[in-house]
Amino acid sequence: MAFLEINNVNKRFGQFVAVEDFNLKVERGEFVSFLGPSGCGKTTTLRMVAGFEMPTEGEILISGADVTHKPPNQRNVGMVFQSYALFPNMTVADNIGFGLKVARKGKDEIAKVVDEMLALIHMESFRQRYPYQMSGGQQQRVALARALAIHPQVLLLDEPLSALDAKIRVELRTEIRAIQQKLGITTIYVTHDQEEALSLSDRIVVMKDGHIEQVGSPFQIYNFPETPFVASFVGTLNVVDAVVRDPQSGALTVDGQEIQTAQPLSVSAGQTVRIAVRPEMLRMTANSGSGGTNELSGTVDTVTFLGSIVRVQVRLEKSKLFFDMFNNPHLVPPQVGEKLTVYFPREACLVV
Amino acid sequence: MKRSRFWSWLWIGLGILYFFIPLLATLNFSLRMKKDVISLMAYEKVLADPGFVKSFTFSAEMAFFTILASMILIVPTAYWVHLRLPQAKPIVEFITLLPFVIPAIVLVFGLIRIFSRPPFVLTASPALLVAGYVVLSFPYMYRAVDNGLRAMDVRSLTEAAQSLGAGWGTILLKVIFPNLKVALLSGTFLTFAIVIGELTLASLLAWPALGPYMALLGQNRAYEPAALAIMSFALTWGMIGLIQVFTRGTSGTALGGMK
Numbered sequence: 001m002a003f004l005e006i007n008n009v010n011k012r013f014g015q016f017v018a019v020e021d022f023n024l025k026v027e028r029g030e031f032v033s034f035l036g037p038s039g040c041g042k043t044t045t046l047r048m049v050a051g052f053e054m055p056t057e058g059e060i061l062i063s064g065a066d067v068t069h070k071p072p073n074q075r076n077v078g079m080v081f082q083s084y085a086l087f088p089n090m091t092v093a094d095n096i097g098f099g100l101k102v103a104r105k106g107k108d109e110i111a112k113v114v115d116e117m118l119a120l121i122h123m124e125s126f127r128q129r130y131p132y133q134m135s136g137g138q139q140q141r142v143a144l145a146r147a148l149a150i151h152p153q154v155l156l157l158d159e160p161l162s163a164l165d166a167k168i169r170v171e172l173r174t175e176i177r178a179i180q181q182k183l184g185i186t187t188i189y190v191t192h193d194q195e196e197a198l199s200l201s202d203r204i205v206v207m208k209d210g211h212i213e214q215v216g217s218p219f220q221i222y223n224f225p226e227t228p229f230v231a232s233f234v235g236t237l238n239v240v241d242a243v244v245r246d247p248q249s250g251a252l253t254v255d256g257q258e259i260q261t262a263q264p265l266s267v268s269a270g271q272t273v274r275i276a277v278r279p280e281m282l283r284m285t286a287n288s289g290s291g292g293t294n295e296l297s298g299t300v301d302t303v304t305f306l307g308s309i310v311r312v313q314v315r316l317e318k319s320k321l322f323f324d325m326f327n328n329p330h331l332v333p334p335q336v337g338e339k340l341t342v343y344f345p346r347e348a349c350l351v352v
Numbered sequence: 353m354k355r356s357r358f359w360s361w362l363w364i365g366l367g368i369l370y371f372f373i374p375l376l377a378t379l380n381f382s383l384r385m386k387k388d389v390i391s392l393m394a395y396e397k398v399l400a401d402p403g404f405v406k407s408f409t410f411s412a413e414m415a416f417f418t419i420l421a422s423m424i425l426i427v428p429t430a431y432w433v434h435l436r437l438p439q440a441k442p443i444v445e446f447i448t449l450l451p452f453v454i455p456a457i458v459l460v461f462g463l464i465r466i467f468s469r470p471p472f473v474l475t476a477s478p479a480l481l482v483a484g485y486v487v488l489s490f491p492y493m494y495r496a497v498d499n500g501l502r503a504m505d506v507r508s509l510t511e512a513a514q515s516l517g518a519g520w521g522t523i524l525l526k527v528i529f530p531n532l533k534v535a536l537l538s539g540t541f542l543t544f545a546i547v548i549g550e551l552t553l554a555s556l557l558a559w560p561a562l563g564p565y566m567a568l569l570g571q572n573r574a575y576e577p578a579a580l581a582i583m584s585f586a587l588t589w590g591m592i593g594l595i596q597v598f599t600r601g602t603s604g605t606a607l608g609g610m611k
Contacts (some may be wrong), residue, residue, distance in 0.1 A: 099516030
């Protein structure tokens with residue numbers, strides 16, 4: 001039996017369906033991210049696990065116990081909020097010890113756990129500081145320590161890094177993952193940032209309009225998207241229209257140029273389908289995968305310098321493809337107007 | 353630039369004169385009880401009057417109970433409206449502003465009419481006076497508490513406390529009330545200032561409060577009412593000073609949660 005089970009959960013606000021037929025089993029110690037755009041129901045689902053929202057239908061089990069209708073203060077679930085939600089009237093030590101105080105633990109035990117938590121987040125010298133005396137990143141680390149201090153069964157993080165600047169975000173997400181692995185705590189992490197989800201998670205739940213689109217490891221989600229939405233939402237993608245020439249062999253034409261998919265197609269000849277290719281699969285040299293190479297020729301439309309990478313956009317006839325090159329000061333990037341052929345392996349060609 | 357500054361200062365100067373000249377005149381008058389000598393005689397007389405001490409003590413007691421009752425009533429109400437019933441905010445705001453629209457005289461007649469006959473005979477109890485004062489304090493106390501709640505992330509703080517195991521009582525006492533300290537102090541002092549000088553309710557419900565005492569004194573004496581006016585100003589300013597003292601260094605805490 002899984003440690004956390006969300007079974008057939010639906011949540012409606014009046015006529016609006018926020019979450020529809022949500023099923024998920026999370027193993028003990030697993031790190032699962034809910035990924036999706038705003039309004040996809042990821043936070044609502046998390047809040048139902050926390051007990052802040054009640055499901056309209058379905059059940060939630062933690063460690064085999066039905067917690068569906070338990071109030072949040074009886075679930076032993078730690079929560080970290082986007083806005084940190086540290087108690088402004090309390091010091092760091094008091095914030096971390098709050099849950100233990102509520103549970104009527106002894107002074108010595110509280111002090112010991114607070115020390116452990118401060119050591120865990122490397123903030124021993126901040127014990128007597130108030131929230132307003134710390135940066136956003138420091139406050140969020142304290143919020144994490146506070147949530148962990150009660151030794152929760154499940155740790156829930158609701159977009160905890162969204163309010164922080166880019167550099168701190170990367171630092172803190174590494175720290176969150178390290179702490180989660182060290183403690184082996186079952187964690188659900190809500191984010192709309194695919195990079196966060198891909199880098200942190202054991203599994204990702206991609207959501208759209210209240211339902212699950214796909215559940216899988218970051219590798220599966222990124223490389224083998226099961227729906228057009230997952231393909232377009234996770235990572236960047238070149239999507240072009242192609243006309244099916246021979247479904248059996250997977251032959252298609254893009255602006256009159258022939259390419260081939262690795263798998264036969266399930267549509268009839270003459271139909272138009274959309275194919276997707278990850279930009280990192282495009283090369284300027286014909287170095288192919290095992291299943292053969294596709295090539296498409298066009299004219300360089302734009303060249304954008306982005307620091308460590310250079311993004312090149314190639315115009316075919318109607319369609320456009322872009323790919324990224326690593327910046328190398330000793331190599332001249334393609335020039336606008338130059339004729340260019342791009343190559344990509346047949347297996348990189350996804351029909352969406 | 354210079355021109356606009358000149359006009360700003362001129363208007364500020366005029367405002368200060370408009371406010372302070374009558375006050376200085378009253379102060380000056382209150383010190384002239386003894387002919388041709390500046391003295392504190394009027395103040396001594398007021399303070400020595402047992403009627404003053406009695407009425408002031410009574411009003412202070414009423415103010416204490418009013419503040420307590422309005423805090424118990426308004427803080428949980430405003431908190432719940434912020435947390436769970438934001439759609440009820442305009443209705444609650446309207447109700448709390450009613451004392452500005454309905455004169456105290458109407459309120460007191462309503463109270464007398466309802467509570468002077470069974471089943472609730474309360475006209476002989478100071479509880480009715482406190483209840484009336486609580487209504488009068490609504491606009492000030494609610495506004496202060498509402499402002500305090502707006503300055504903090506009520507929902508996240510509540511949910512954070514809940515996820516840490518806290519029940520509603522703990523959340524209110526350990527999280528909400530302490531973070532409303534500044535707002536509650538403002539509400540408290542404003543309520544105190546209103547109750548201490550209130551005349552209509554106390555007079556018509558026949559309680560020996562400071563308001564009726566001051567009115568009586570004003571009818572019969574010349575210098576003592578001036579001294580009392582200066583004293584009440586000093587009291588109000590003292591209260592404002594106390595708000596400043598208590599709130600110093602805590603300004604950051606209200607915003608800390610969102611920094």
